[in-house]
Amino acid sequence: MLIFAISDKGGTGRSVTSANIAYRRALPGADVCYLDFDFGSPTSAAVFDVPSALRGTEQAGLHSYLRGEVAEPQRIDIWAETESAGLRPRPAQAGQLVLLPGDRGGGEFVLGSDTVRRCADLFLRLEEEFEITLVDLSAGRSYAAQLVLEATALPELSSVTARWLVFHRWTRQHIIAAAGLVYGDRGIMATGASRGHERDRLRDSVRFVRAAVPSPSSPMFAELRPAQALWLSICDEDLTRLASEHKLGPMLTLGTVPLDPVLQWREQLITDEDVLSSQVANLETAQAFADLAAALTDDRRWQSPL
Amino acid sequence: MTRPSEPFSTVSPPAGPDLLIGEVRTALLQHSVALPRAAAGQLLQLRHGERVRTSERPSGQAVSPDLLTGVDCPLPTASGRAVRGVGTATSRAVLTEGRLLQASVRVRIAATGGSLRLPWGHYLARPGTVEPSGRLAGADLVDGHLSADRLPGGALDLGAIAERLLTDLQGRRVLDRRAPFRSRRTRLLWTATRAEPGGDGPGALFTIEDGTLRTLRLTLERVDPVAVAAFCEDLALHDWLLTTLVQLVERSGLGSAPGPEPLLRLRPAVDHLLHLWMPGARVDRALAPIWAGLETRPGFTRQWAATVQRIRDHLALQAIGLPAHSYQGD
Amino acid sequence: MDTTFREVSSDPRTTQLPLSHLSLELGHLYMDDFAAGPGRLREQFARVKPWADAARAAATRTGGRRPRISTCFLIDDYFTRFSSPAEVLPQVLAEAAECGLVIDYLARESACAEVGAVRPARLAEARLVQSPPLGSNGSRPPATEVGWLSNGERSPSDQPGEAMQAAAGWQPPREIEARRHSVFLDVELWDEHEGRRTWSCPFLAAVWQLLRLGLLRDQGQEVLAPVPREETFPASWDSLPPLVRLNPAADPFAAYRTCSVLASRFLPIEHAVRVILAQWSPEESVLRQIAERAEREGLAMPDDVTDRINYVFHAPS
Ligand SMILES: Nc1ncnc2c1ncn2[C@@H]1O[C@H](COP(=O)(O)OP(=O)(O)O)[C@@H](O)[C@H]1O
Ligand SMILES: [Mg+2]
Numbered sequence: 001m002l003i004f005a006i007s008d009k010g011g012t013g014r015s016v017t018s019a020n021i022a023y024r025r026a027l028p029g030a031d032v033c034y035l036d037f038d039f040g041s042p043t044s045a046a047v048f049d050v051p052s053a054l055r056g057t058e059q060a061g062l063h064s065y066l067r068g069e070v071a072e073p074q075r076i077d078i079w080a081e082t083e084s085a086g087l088r089p090r091p092a093q094a095g096q097l098v099l100l101p102g103d104r105g106g107g108e109f110v111l112g113s114d115t116v117r118r119c120a121d122l123f124l125r126l127e128e129e130f131e132i133t134l135v136d137l138s139a140g141r142s143y144a145a146q147l148v149l150e151a152t153a154l155p156e157l158s159s160v161t162a163r164w165l166v167f168h169r170w171t172r173q174h175i176i177a178a179a180g181l182v183y184g185d186r187g188i189m190a191t192g193a194s195r196g197h198e199r200d201r202l203r204d205s206v207r208f209v210r211a212a213v214p215s216p217s218s219p220m221f222a223e224l225r226p227a228q229a230l231w232l233s234i235c236d237e238d239l240t241r242l243a244s245e246h247k248l249g250p251m252l253t254l255g256t257v258p259l260d261p262v263l264q265w266r267e268q269l270i271t272d273e274d275v276l277s278s279q280v281a282n283l284e285t286a287q288a289f290a291d292l293a294a295a296l297t298d299d300r301r302w303q304s305p306l
Numbered sequence: 307m308t309r310p311s312e313p314f315s316t317v318s319p320p321a322g323p324d325l326l327i328g329e330v331r332t333a334l335l336q337h338s339v340a341l342p343r344a345a346a347g348q349l350l351q352l353r354h355g356e357r358v359r360t361s362e363r364p365s366g367q368a369v370s371p372d373l374l375t376g377v378d379c380p381l382p383t384a385s386g387r388a389v390r391g392v393g394t395a396t397s398r399a400v401l402t403e404g405r406l407l408q409a410s411v412r413v414r415i416a417a418t419g420g421s422l423r424l425p426w427g428h429y430l431a432r433p434g435t436v437e438p439s440g441r442l443a444g445a446d447l448v449d450g451h452l453s454a455d456r457l458p459g460g461a462l463d464l465g466a467i468a469e470r471l472l473t474d475l476q477g478r479r480v481l482d483r484r485a486p487f488r489s490r491r492t493r494l495l496w497t498a499t500r501a502e503p504g505g506d507g508p509g510a511l512f513t514i515e516d517g518t519l520r521t522l523r524l525t526l527e528r529v530d531p532v533a534v535a536a537f538c539e540d541l542a543l544h545d546w547l548l549t550t551l552v553q554l555v556e557r558s559g560l561g562s563a564p565g566p567e568p569l570l571r572l573r574p575a576v577d578h579l580l581h582l583w584m585p586g587a588r589v590d591r592a593l594a595p596i597w598a599g600l601e602t603r604p605g606f607t608r609q610w611a612a613t614v615q616r617i618r619d620h621l622a623l624q625a626i627g628l629p630a631h632s633y634q635g636d
Numbered sequence: 637m638d639t640t641f642r643e644v645s646s647d648p649r650t651t652q653l654p655l656s657h658l659s660l661e662l663g664h665l666y667m668d669d670f671a672a673g674p675g676r677l678r679e680q681f682a683r684v685k686p687w688a689d690a691a692r693a694a695a696t697r698t699g700g701r702r703p704r705i706s707t708c709f710l711i712d713d714y715f716t717r718f719s720s721p722a723e724v725l726p727q728v729l730a731e732a733a734e735c736g737l738v739i740d741y742l743a744r745e746s747a748c749a750e751v752g753a754v755r756p757a758r759l760a761e762a763r764l765v766q767s768p769p770l771g772s773n774g775s776r777p778p779a780t781e782v783g784w785l786s787n788g789e790r791s792p793s794d795q796p797g798e799a800m801q802a803a804a805g806w807q808p809p810r811e812i813e814a815r816r817h818s819v820f821l822d823v824e825l826w827d828e829h830e831g832r833r834t835w836s837c838p839f840l841a842a843v844w845q846l847l848r849l850g851l852l853r854d855q856g857q858e859v860l861a862p863v864p865r866e867e868t869f870p871a872s873w874d875s876l877p878p879l880v881r882l883n884p885a886a887d888p889f890a891a892y893r894t895c896s897v898l899a900s901r902f903l904p905i906e907h908a909v910r911v912i913l914a915q916w917s918p919e920e921s922v923l924r925q926i927a928e929r930a931e932r933e934g935l936a937m938p939d940d941v942t943d944r945i946n947y948v949f950h951a952p953s
Contacts, residue, residue, distance in 0.1 A: 029557060031488060060459070068776050070459075071466030095557075121473050127483070128336055128476065129490050159483050354755075354762035355854045356919075361646035369646075374917055376768035376778065394765060394917075395774060411774075425813060426767040427940030430917045459775070466775040 002123055002160060003134045003296055004148055006188070007167040008177035010041075010139040013211030014167040016267050017257055017289070019047040022134045023078075023087075023269045024286075024293035026097040030131040033075075033098040036062060037137045037144045040108040044136055045101050047267045049084040050076050061103035065122065066115050066147075073100050073122070086271040096130070111143055111150075119151040127160055132296060141186050146195075149188070153196040163302065164188065164206040165254065170213040170239055179246035182206055204304045207254035209292065214259045218284075251305040255292040260285040325444050326498040326529055327451045328412035329464040330542040333491040334550075336476045338484040340404035340578075343368070345480055350399050364587045370399040374433055375467050378423065381415070381438060382461040384449035392419065393429045393436035396531075397467050399475055400539050403582055407475060408542060409468035412535050415447060434531065436462070448497040452521045465493060486574035489550050490518050494542040498524040498534045510596045512541075512604070520545055524596065533590035541600070544585045548610050551575055555613060560620060569624055572617055580617075583610055650856040650921040655929065656704035658695040659848040659891035662688060662737055664745075664898065665711045665728065667718040674727055681735035684897045687948040688737060691895045701933065704887035708741040710844060713873040714749060715837070721869040721876045729882070740886035741862055747878030748843040749835050754854050757835045760843045761825065765917040767812050786822040787911045788812045823908040838908030842916070845909060849944055850890030850926065851918050862889050892930060892937060895946040903949055913942050 005018040019034060026032040036044040039062075045051075065073035078097040079090035126133045138144040152162045166188075168178035182188050192202045214221065216232040224232070243249055262274060262281040270289065274281040295301045335341060341349065343360065346368040350358045356371035374394040381391040397411040412434065419437025429435070450457060454465065472491065501508050511523040522538065558571040585606060586597040601607055662684055669676055688707070695703050709728065718724075725742070732739050749757045766778040769789045779790070788811040811818035825839045835843075846852045852859045863877035864884065870876050879889065898906065918941060930937040938944060 071463070071469045071775050121477060124336075124477050124483070125473055128333065128485065129488055131488060156477050156479065156483075355759035356762070357648045357855050359646045359648065361643045363643065374765045375774055376766055377772050377774055378768045378770050379773035392768075423813075425940060425942075426914050427942050430765060430915075430941070431923060431939035433917060433920055460771070461773060463773045463775045466773075470777060 001132055001297060002127075002148075002152065002162040003132060004137055004145075004162065004164045005134060005167065006137045006145060006164065006181065007139050008181040009168075009174065012139075012167045012169050012174065013257065013263070014139070015044055015136050016047055016263055017167060017209060017211050017292075018134055018136050018165065019044060020269055020289040021293045021296070022132070023097065024290045025132055025296065026095045027091060027093070029093045029095045031095040031098075031129060032132045032134065033096070033100060033126055033130045035100045035126075035133065035135045036102045037135050037148070038139075039063065039102060039142075039144050040138050043267075044099065045076075047269065048076075048078050048099055049082045049087070049268065050078060050099060050101075051083055052076065052081055061101050063103035063107075063109070066118050067109070067112070068114055068118060075100055084269070086273045087269065098130070108138060108143055111147055115147060116150045116154070119147050120154050120157055123151060123157060123160065140181065141191075145188065146191060149192045149197065150195050153192070162205060163296065166206060166208045167211050168208060168248075170210050170236075170256075172239065172242060175239060175243050175246055175248055178208060179248055183247060200304070204302065206252070207302070208248050208252055209254055210256040212259045212263070213256050218258060218282075254295050254301060255288055257288040257292070258282065258284050324417055324500055324529070325415040325447065326412055326531055326534055327415065327447065327464070328410065328496050328498075328535060328538060329468050330408055330410045330494045330496070330538050331465070331468040331472055331491055332406060332408045332494070332542045332546040333472055333476065334485050334487075334489045335401065335405055335407045335481065336483045336485045337404075337481045338486065341401065341480075342404060346401050346404055349475060349478060349480055350401060352399065361588075365582070365584050366403050367588070368401045372396045372398050372433070373471070374430075376426070376429070377436060377462055380461045381436070381442065381447055382450035382454050382457055383442070383446045384453060384457075385443075385446050387446065389442050389447075390439040391415070391436040391462060392423050392439070394433055395436070395462075395464060395467055396434035397471055398535075399471055402543060405578060405582065406543055406546065407472065408539055409471040409475075410535055410539050410542075411464040411468045411471075412531060413462070413464065414531055415442070415444075418442075444499055448499060448523060451497055452495050452523065454495065455519070465495075468493075486578050487554065490553075492518045492520065492542065492546045492549055494520045494522060494538060494545065496522040496524065496534075496538045498526055498529050500529050501525050501527055508595075510599060512600060518549075526592075528592060530590070530592075533593060537589050537593045537596070540586065540589055541597075544583065544606055544610075547579060547582055548606060548613075551579055551610070551613055555617065560616070566624055569617075569620055576617065576621075580614055583607070583614075648856055650853060650919070650925065651858050652925055652929075653850040653858060653890050654888035655850055655926070656706045656887040656889075656891035657698050657893070657935075658691070658703065658705045659889065659894045660688060660691055660705055660707045661848070661894065661896040661898070662707050662709050662732070662739060664902070665709070665724075667712065667716040670718060670724060674731060677728060677731040678734060680899070681732050681737055683899075683950050685735050685737055687897045687950060691897065691946070691948065695893075695895075698933070698935065704891075706740045706887045706889055706891065707738060708743060708848065708889065709739045710743050710745055712745045714744075714746040714835075714840065717873060720871050721873060722871050725869045738883060740881065740883040741889050742880045742882055743844070743847075743860075744873060744876060744878050745840055745844075746873075747860060748840040748847070751860055751878050754859055756843050756847065756852055756854075756859050757826075757839060759852055759854055759859065760839075760846055760916065763917050763919070764912070764915055767915050769810075769812055781822075783826050783828070784822055784824055785912060785915065786820065787914070788814070788818060788820050790822065821907060821911050823911050825912070838905050839912060841905055842909045842912040845894060845913060845945055846916070846941075848890060848894045849892075849941070851922055851941065853919060853922060856921075892926070892935060893944045893946060895948065897948045897950065900949040900951040906947060906949075910942050910945070913945070916941060 005014050007014040022032045022034045060070045060074040062073045064070045076099040078099055082088060135148060166178050166182055168174040189203060193199050216229060216236060260282050270281045270286050275283050275286045347358045350368050350370035352373055353371040359369045361367050374396060376394055378392045381389045383389055395411055395413045400408040400410060414435045416435050416437040419439055421439045506525050508527055509525050513521045515521055554572060554575045558568040560568040586594060589597055663680055692705055695705060788809055791809045792807050809820040811820045823838055824836050826833050826835045847860050860879050862879045862881040865880050865882050927937055
């Protein structure tokens with residue numbers, strides 16, 4: 001199954017959240033790979049803490065592959081190569097967790113005629129092996145998004161399930177922008193339809209993820225004065241209404257990740273160790289990632305809301 | 307350095323090339339059922355006007371016509387010595403029992419070539435041969451090819467040719483892309499050199515490098531490219547079967563998870579893999595002893611049989627309603 | 637006890653063809669030539685005659701045997717259809733005879749594209765193996781432009797560029813086998829309109845050379861077998877066999893080598909033919925058959941296909 005992670009704006013928490021989803025999915029035994037298609041700023045390697053890829057793969061990353069310069073993009077086995085002590089060794093039941101990084105210094109690029117073909121080949125190739133192929137796309141209306149919309153429209157990929165996670169923060173601007181990215185001008189729906197995707201099917205394969213949401217009931221806000229708490233919950237209600245108006249309501253929301261102190265300071269994977277032993281991260285955060293990981297393939301969550 | 311001059315040898319050197327290098331990649335065909343013979347023929351019809359070779363005994367197998375890829379690049383030397391090679395690599399696809407797909411690429415390294423590149427027609431008249439510019443130590447190339455993954459890029463990359471062929475075939479429209487289970491492709495890098503009089507005798511060194519990479523060094527009396535490639539394809543096929551079955555069993559939780567769950571997860575393996583085991587069936591007589599050697603150590607068939615037996619035991623116990631896991635000690 | 641097991645489908649055989657020493661081509665006929673009247677034909681044959689004689693004289697290194705030489709003539713019925721065999725052929729034969737030339741075999745150009753269910757051009761195309769530029773290590777597929785084949789590396793054009801990457805500027809194309817300076821040639825092999833493919837003239841001419849060299853096979857079988865002429869020629873080109881043996885005493889159509897005597901306006905076409913055939917990979921079994929027979933006849937055979945092809949270009953056209 002292909003999962004595309006996208007957001008209208010940068011800094012929404014898309015990369016960190018989707019990397020954590022991949023990690024949570026691999027833990028109980030699924031084979032998962034994570035593709036860094038954020039071509040303008042390929043940085044996922046930081047989240048997985050793989051310095052070899054952080055330095056950038058000199059030549060054989062996804063950029064080189066999509067340009068046709070190498071036959072296979074480089075793969076990084078996270079369990080084997082991460083520097084993060086909490087991720088090693090590979091947990092007993094865990095499946096593969098593989099990162100396909102971008103090239104060092106690779107930029108956003110214009111699509112050549114064969115780029116779509118190569119992208120489709122790669123997706124098919126990964127489908128053979130991985131239960132989940134999670135693709136972290138660039139923010140906004142990007143060539144990366146256009147590329148995967150064109151690739152998934154090819155007949156060879158018609159039998160492959162593809163789902164979209166649209167990340168946004170819990171603010172007015174982010175909600176409106178996320179709706180625009182999906183339903184608006186040159187958005188996912190419009191671009192997808194113009195590339196041959198069936199409208200209803202594409203629409204039903206899109207879900208929203210609210211990232212870094214400050215929950216008024218969270219322990220982080222225990223110290224609020226009553227006036228502040230009241231103001232927060234009024235805002236929250238307003239935003240809930242706004243989201244529904246923009247077709248980002250609860251039915252179309254796959255999950256909500258609470259604002260987490262660790263993630264606010266550092267882009268990383270939240271391990272059980274962080275939550276249970278050292279207790280630096282919140283249990284709710286880890287739980288939210290695990291729920292999202294399970295929801296990826298929970299068909300009930302992907303039924304048409306209509 | 308001076309040497310005592312050797313008397314002229316009256317025996318002409320044995321026929322055949324000195325050195326072959328190759329790579330085989332093996333994958334599960336991305337199709338829900340075994341591909342029927344006619345469709346297999348169609349799939350492997352890689353070159354208009356050339357025949358797909360098929361055989362039915364002892365198991366169904368279809369072999370595509372050979373394809374050629376032109377190369378002009380540094381050869382993979384372990385020492386890093388720059389030796390340019392010009393010529394073509396031969397690749398072909400093999401489908402066994404409509405289930406297992408392999409891409410097999412090989413190159414014969416000619417003893418010597420000129421230092422200048424000749425007209426292309428010269429190389430096309432020697433399909434599957436690469437001529438090195440200048441002297442080349444066989445061992446240097448053997449070591450280099452078998453550690454290709456660790457060398458800097460730019461050198462001859464047979465794996466890329468194999469990978470492209472596999473990807474091309476797996477993406478064809480005749481395949482429904484609903485394979486019965488997910489699996490990893492495996493790679494076998496191999497070399498075959500002629501046994502030198504006075505040097506090492508014929509033999510083989512098979513190494514499991516990591517989860518999906520294997521290497522094989524063959525030293526043979528006679529290096530017949532077609533026979534050696536077929537041998538390596540057979541070995542790679544059975545290595546894939548064993549690797550995949552063992553992995554499926556591990557992941558299924560057989561012996562650790564309770565209930566029928568593990569066996570249900572193993573169902574596709576039972577349905578689609580168990581009957582494919584037929585090591586050495588198509589191997590040239592001259593190479594049969596090598597298979598026999600590999601059967602002694604590491605003992606492919608022994609491990610396969612043990613794993614299959616384990617599945618069958620659990621199946622049997624399940625059938626009579628005994629919880630198999632309760633029999634496993636800890 | 638020694639047992640042998642063989643499955644025919646796993647071990648196919650390749651047909652052998654009879655071979656002359658030389659296949660001598662006496663010309664191509666296009667509509668324009670024919671429209672210009674019988675005078676033009678006679679003029680052409682008269683120009684060809686001395687060179688054809690010279691080619692015969694040159695083909696004497698046959699290991700002491702009688703040189704087997706067959707002549708052939710190609711008529712375009714692929715790009716333009718004109719007149720009819722019944723009208724054209726007697727004139728051609730008469731004018732040739734007038735100049736002292738005997739045409740053994742007559743072929744229709746469309747036979748290079750299609751003979752019944754067989755597609756010689758497709759067969760030829762399937763065996764193109766591009767000459768690799770320096771640095772080709774197999775990691776990327778050869779750079780192809782669909783329907784084109786060149787003798788080198790094209791000028792890089794609109795490679796997909798990355799954002800904020802330095803622009804490269806114009807780069808010249810390069811002939812791979814250049815001696816310092818390039819003669820770069822890019823050959824159009826075919827074009828397609830509404831799903832119908834039309835092969836280019838150079839590509840069909842390359843197929844024509846392969847047929848004359850006895851190098852093409854379809855599933856191991858002969859592609860174009862000569863058919864003896866009937867008493868009279870038919871009224872439509874389609875009713876004429878693609879390859880007609882006009883002379884019952886002719887030596888075999890296919891030959892170890894070819895020689896074409898052509899007007900110099902065909903020079904660019906034949907340059908293109910050589911670019912194509914220089915990247916054409918013969919079937920190993922066919923190549924071996926021919927080499928073994930040549931050896932038995934005491935002939936030296938170049939293994940490079942293009943070295944088996946000879947030309948005489950005469951002017952004016
Ligand atoms: N749940 C969260 N709580 C707090 N901070 C978060 C959370 N998720 C992400 N962040 C932080 O937000 C910043 C942007 O996240 P990132 O994943 O890089 O965004 P994007 O990929 O959308 O540009 C990072 O510093 C990250 O650590
Ligand atoms: Mg990011």
